[in-house]
Amino acid sequence: MTGSMYASVAGLRAHMQKLSVIGNNVANVNTQGYKKQRTMFRDSVYSLYSSGGNGTSTVGGINPSQIGYGSMVGSIDLNMSSASYNPGSPMDCALVGDGFFLVGDKTVADSIDGNNPASLKSLTLTRVGDFQFKADGYLCDGKGNVVYGFMTTGVDEEGKPIVSDQLVPIRKPHWERVPTKETVEDPDNPDKEITRDTYKYEIRYATDKTGPAADGGAATVGKLDDQKKPLHPSNWVNKSTGATMTEDQVKADPDAVADLDFAEFSNITINQDTGAIVGICREGDQQIVMGYLAIGSVTNPNGVTHSGESYYKCQDGAGDLRVCMLGGVQKDLGITNVNSYMVQAEADPDNPAAGNQKPLPPGTAILSTGGTEIMVGFLEAPNVDLAEEISELITTQRGYQANTRIITVTDSMLEELVNMKR
Structure with a gap:
């Protein structure tokens, strides 16, 4: 029952990380030479509910049954392409x-x-x-x-x-x-x-x-x-007195020579x-x-x-x-x-x-x-496309909201289970 909650929490974490990347891209929409980043999601770990089979002479094969536990950030890529x-x-x-x-x-x-x-x-x-x-x-x-x-x-x-x-x-x-x-x-x-x-x-x-x-x-x-x-010796001048210095004087006190x-x-x-x-x-x-x-x-x-x-x-x-x-x-x-x-x-x-x-x-x-x-x-100029980032922002927001809804529904079902015990 709580597997859905774990999956949704992982989804919330992944979407929040993507939101941070989008926010950084939007914040640098006018930053000279900025290169945008892209978040790639990957599905997370799975538990094997039942294994699959290739079939026998009497029965057909079956597919493995697995339950997943949400998503994760697979990579945050850097796009070095030029724009304008x-x-x-x-x-x-x-x-x-x-x-x-x-x-x-x-x-x-x-x-x-x-x-x-x-x-x-x-x-x-x-x-x-x-x-x-x-x-x-x-x-x-x-x-x-x-x-x-x-x-x-x-x-x-x-x-x-x-x-x-x-x-x-x-x-x-x-x-x-x-x-x-x-x-x-x-x-x-x-x-x-x-x-x-x-x-x-x-x-x-x-x-x-x-x-x-x-x-x-x-x-x-x-x-x-x-x-x-x-x-050149003509420029060997004492920086304190302004007097011309000889080669011997320069060797004796090189720090005295004017820059x-x-x-x-x-x-x-x-x-x-x-x-x-x-x-x-x-x-x-x-x-x-x-x-x-x-x-x-x-x-x-x-x-x-x-x-x-x-x-x-x-x-x-x-x-x-x-x-x-x-x-x-x-x-x-x-x-x-x-x-x-x-x-x-x-x-x-x-x-x-x-x-x-x-x-x-x-x-x-x-x-x-x-x-x-x-x-x-x-x-x-930065290669950030503001329209693209806003559309990514909307889909990320909707994904985040859906994951919170799964948590709410799971909590409600657990509450009903507790009430049955009473």
């Missing part, structure tokens, strides 16, 4: 297709190892690209987490950017006033020229740390220092084809490529774990986290270091001829984004 996009600020970015932006604090870079793809899981994933350069020069999202990508560490002889192959926080480069000389007309004698001391502005990118290369020698791995000290300023940029844009962050340096009036956005790709996008505030983690169920660049731009940048977690193959030591390569171990990151693109100036 809303206009935003000029540096806002929205992902089209699978993938995530990579963010974290400034110290996460120290734990990332290019030879260990599992170390990438210390990064946080997000679909919300509300990016801005903050006062400390770092590119951050709206919550202050720094955005990870690939920094420009210099330019070659043709003026093309040299990009690090290691994943680091993106930030503005520094600028430096470098002493130089120029030849000008002598104001006292127009027929003569004189040479005078002047200066020019030069961009100084963050310096690289060095690490082991594939051949055992030293190689640039591109993890960027904070670089609070100037790179180098970040360069001032105007018209900062993000290239939607390559993810390049480009700005015009005001001091030198030159276009500078500061770095490139990195895109994270997981084996199972619907398996990522919510960590709150539109952030996710690549934990159990999501598979491997891999890093890629938009549009295959790393090929044009010449990023082929075997220590990089973006390369797919390394030279065969038995036959180092060009083009003869062997695959890297499983888990090594991919080279392309698999069709993922970004829209600059937009933010991804």
Whole structure:
């Protein structure tokens, strides 16, 4: 008699959990980048009332008789599909297709190892690209987490950017006033020229740390220092007195050196084809490529774990986290270091001829984004369909009410049974 009550209580619990999921979806109907959840019910345990039979030569078979004890929540799924996009600020970015932006604090870079793809899981994933350069020069999202990508560490002889192959926080480069000389007309004698001391502005990118290369020698791995000290003696200034410092004075008291300023940029844009962050340096009036956005790709996008505030983690169920660049731009940048977690193959030591390569171990990151693109100036809208959620709310309410009715009826029948005893 009371089996119906147990089943209804289980049904009430399951419907209440579904109601919580629906409520969360509706609450985030205007949350940028939110991905809705779906509750899947499963029937609960059964007791065997009578077993079945296959039949004999004289009688037919019978089906097993079982009594169930309600329903339960089988899973709460995450739907990572995209819906629509809303206009935003000029540096806002929205992902089209699978993938995530990579963010974290400034110290996460120290734990990332290019030879260990599992170390990438210390990064946080997000679909919300509300990016801005903050006062400390770092590119951050709206919550202050720094955005990870690939920094420009210099330019070659043709003026093309040299990009690090290691994943680091993106930030503005520094600028430096470098002493130089120029030849000008002598104001006292127009027929003569004189040479005078002047200066020019030069961009100084963050310096690289060095690490082991594939051949055992030293190689640039591109993890960027904070670089609070100037790179040129002309900028060795005592931050307390303002006096110029010599090299010996700097070595004796390095903390006395004034910090180098970040360069001032105007018209900062993000290239939607390559993810390049480009700005015009005001001091030198030159276009500078500061770095490139990195895109994270997981084996199972619907398996990522919510960590709150539109952030996710690549934990159990999501598979491997891999890093890629938009549009295959790393090929044009010449990023082929075997220590990089973006390369797919390394030279065969038995036959180092060009083009003869062997695959890297499983888990090594991919080279392309698999069709993922970004829209600059937009933010991804939530994929919650309010009409669908309201209809689910109504059916959930009716299911809950029906289960309460079963409990009421069962209680009434038990009351009649007690009255019979009296």
